[in-house]
Amino acid sequence: MTQPPPPPNQPPGPPPGGFGAPQDPPPGGFGAPTPPPAQPPAQPPYGYPQQPPAPPQQPPAQQPYGYPPQQPPAQPQEYGYPQQQYPQPQSQQPYGYPTQPQYQQTPQAPVVPPAGGRKLSAQMQIVIAAVVAVVLIIGGGVWYANSGGDDKTDDAGGSSGAATAGQDGGKDGGGIGGGGKEKVPANPKSTASFKLDLPNVPDITDVTGSWITDKAYVKTGVDSVVGYDLDKGTVLWTLPLTGQVCGASRHMTADYKVPVLFEATKRVAPRYIQPCTEVGLLDLSTGKLVWSASVSGGSAGDKKVTFSEVTLHGQTVAAGGLDGGAAFDLANGNPRWKPQADAAQCKDLGYGGGEGLVAVRKCGTSDDPTVIIQNLNPTTGAPISQYKMPKGVDWAGVVSAKPLVVAADVGDTAGDGSNISDFFSIDEKTGKLKAKITADADRYAARCRSAAVESCTQVVVGNNRLYLPTEEHEGSTGEYGDETNEIVAFDLNNGQLAPNKSDAGDRYTLIPLRMDGGNVIAYKWPPYDKGGQIVSIDGGTMKPTLLMENPSDKETRSAETSFSSIGAEYRYANGRFFVSQRLVSKTKKETTSYLKSYLAMGFRVGG
Template sequence: MTQPPPPPPNQPPQQGGFGPPQPPQPPPQQPGYGYPHAPQPPQAPPQQSGYGYPGRQPNPYAQQPTAYGQPGYGYPGQPTMPMQPQPGQPGGGGRKTNTSLVIVVSALVAIALIIGGGVWYAKSGRGDGKQDTAGSSGGGKGGTGGTSSGGKEKVPADTASDVLFKVPLPKANDTVVTSGSWITDKVYAKSGVARITGYDPGDGSELWTVALPGPVCAAANHVTSDGLTAVTFQPKMPKKGSSEGCSQVAAIDLNAGKRLWTKSVDSGDRAIGLDNVTVAQSTVAVGSTSGGAAFDITSGKVLWQPKPSDSCYDAGYGGGEKLVAVRKCSDRDSRQLHIQTIDPTSGKVISEYKMSEGIEYASVVSTDPLVVAADVGDSAGDGSGVSDYFSIDNRTGKLRTRIAAPSDSYGGHCDGITRVEFCQGIVVGNDRLYVPTEEKEGSDKFSRTNEIVAFDLATGKQTGQRADAGDGYTIHPVRMDGGNLIAYKRPPYDKGGQVVSIAGGSFKETKLLENPATGPGHEAETRMGPDSAEILFSRGRLYMSAVYAHKPDSTNGDEYLVVAFGTGN
């Protein structure tokens, strides 16, 4: 299942736009996400398609950058074949580690990072190793309306929000990946063009900038308790139509605004491309078809390395509280995926589940509890990468249950081809799997809506819990907040988006935030669809950000790297 290249930056998506359905004559744009292709009264003005605003295509993620960046600009479109075992070397699925990995340390790590006219030398201790997924650090002072049951997010007295800040989309001569956004107690951080910038979470003032020699390729989804994360990036800015390879990995101190170290993994006479990066406890793990490694997140010390002479290789890792490898093993007759829970510090295999032969790719949805998604037999048919979910016991490696999720009934997307830990619209918590249903017609023939449903990870059966989006809205799981599920509601053209907290037991929805229905803030929100942008919600604030920049085009109107909303109480 390949991913085609994105549309040229100076051309809007074929079905983008946001606004009421268009007149019957060919309009400048087709109806936007969640709208049917049907004529509407001519008095409705045509709206411009927004950057990052997806069309209703079989695979809305086909326009997304891969871990290498954008296909068609010197990036590989398919994973290369794994290294074959050398004569006399054993095969099999066991992990062999080799701590004699040759590490190429970038000379740039010795250069002090100039930030806002000053130099940051702040240090950060490792802490207790606990961590939150991106955007999950809730709490803080809220409004007077109380607290939603089981979570840290406050219910404000007034849920109406305003735009807190907007960051313009950076200019680029080519399509450039800007994946990566994180939130800590002190900072909201976002990748730009060959840089990561930290912003004040409330007013968006720049706190620091970490310059990188080349564009970001992939960003870890997780942040340690003391604000550390990791990215992979190119060693220098590529020429148009080419790539320098995603060979560099770095740890970033988000609170201090500092690059802690930069490393690469050497294979013979070259540094290999790194498809995936994650953080688990105090370990940074990178993997690819050509090899990988694990580093201490604070020091950059090599902890372990999968041995490249095996007939198996680690395609990538899922992080968080635990570390899980998707390991591909092959012989002359078959290929098989091994889902391994491993010790982050030693690389030792704790448990292993072998998926059925013929499943080519898998994505790690959650490591604790362990849930893996796969498109079995390419049966999804919509490019979503998901036909089934596998609930696996971390301790024993035994399959708890398998959940069928046919694409004509359920939404959500995973990219297990190059990004093992990339799933959107799917959340795990309370030993439940929360997924959106596919869209359906609302009460008006031109409106769309859907629901979120829950599956029990022990039995594989639906729990009967359903959260309705409301007419004209579509609802998308974002993250857990204690025992509650945080979800974003994509609005109809004449309303603002909402963030709601869904109680884990009753599934009662509590509104936490509602965005403006008109004005610049509304326009900015419509350009950041939940299936084409990064969405974080923390302490009553909603952050929406773009995943790539491109050459400026005046026909697209104002475009933003970040749009943030908050209630102000």
């Protein structure tokens, strides 16, 4: 495949061989941070408050368990983000609500020159351990489709689709929420429609990828992608591939086309893994491969570039990884840009798609990296705007491309494996930081994979808010097994906590999946004696509406909870709910039905 000609009229970019078409380097070299002025400005330096923070208002009479007493900050907070006065607290704050403000609008960081756990099944614990051992990190969950637009950007797996919020929120909803397409059934009781057996594999195998179309539930298999009848689970079509799927897009087009990554050859002993080099576009309506492509260049030299994740925005398919990033024309697979050698050691690690196209670009050495978030022109790859992440960040996850929200573990401070210490709300037009939201790892439950840009789960964005679940904590009865949590919301303009929250209820745990208009679709992980639930939460009032309640018989609930709550793919649309594995290990025979694990399982309301 020939390299496309350099696009005209690009803004200033990297030096020859850098990102996109060759361009003249900016002063100081490609990717280098803007040097500070010789003399400091008259105002206080970046990150420090213009005035000392005001002391907090009268503290509550009683602090909730585990929360420190309120005190005014003695000095500016780390990275220069001061605390600010928060509204008067109630006598007792609910779990997940900070007793002192931790979030606020922050000054703009200097812009660099344009640069071109829980409830794990035994089998899943084995799988996760094996994944860590072989460092098999592949792109994350996928999204389901509904009508309208160039590409489907509603989220069904836990990462934000940045869906446009409804504006018909109810009382005390602040004028937001509502407007969802999911209908409330007359009877929310569901039945288990089908179960798919685990494939027989010789070693750990990535099966990331599941989608819902108007006619099929589509799931990655072994060296293939398979379409199943929505209600019966019978095979509608099978698409064989040259090798195993090794990355799947969270987004698909209005006519059910979705990009994936796959290996060029089948896996063989002893390693059972091949380079992830092929980019392909699947038509999920017909079960056909529309096109496939690969590129060379960058750190891969003359060899094929290996990728770890792929995404979609409009007419551009973008794939990224440790060798750098490339983009392809959705219509025919022709490359729009590909990785090239770079003197400043800059490369695109990956992209966030959907309503926009955002690159996470890394420059410099592994000992002293600089991570830049770039909002891209999807045709040329030229940066429209960019934001330089603070020191101590060596990777970032794109939660939403528009509005632009990224997550990062600053200075490896998260400490819980979530890879999130803070969320950054960025103006995608100007590259200015709007708010930095600190996500205490002991309090909030979102997660991102450390080597995948578009892999964050259990967090969604909509209504210009970040919806975040709290960690599980003791319920109202205080009895063993009585754990619960909430979903709370943060304003993306100023980082402040919204006044309303949604409670899971005793013994349930809320997991946000995606936006539906201005509502949050969430899964409620069940207690040991009940089935799970799907609820639609008004994005303003945070009041839940029950859409589905799964059966509570022992065999069904055992199958439902055999999937890891932090490792499964969850999809809900039009009264149908599907849960599936992302990784499977060597098949193990189970003699007892309620101990059996499955590749995927479906539920539906109405019989």
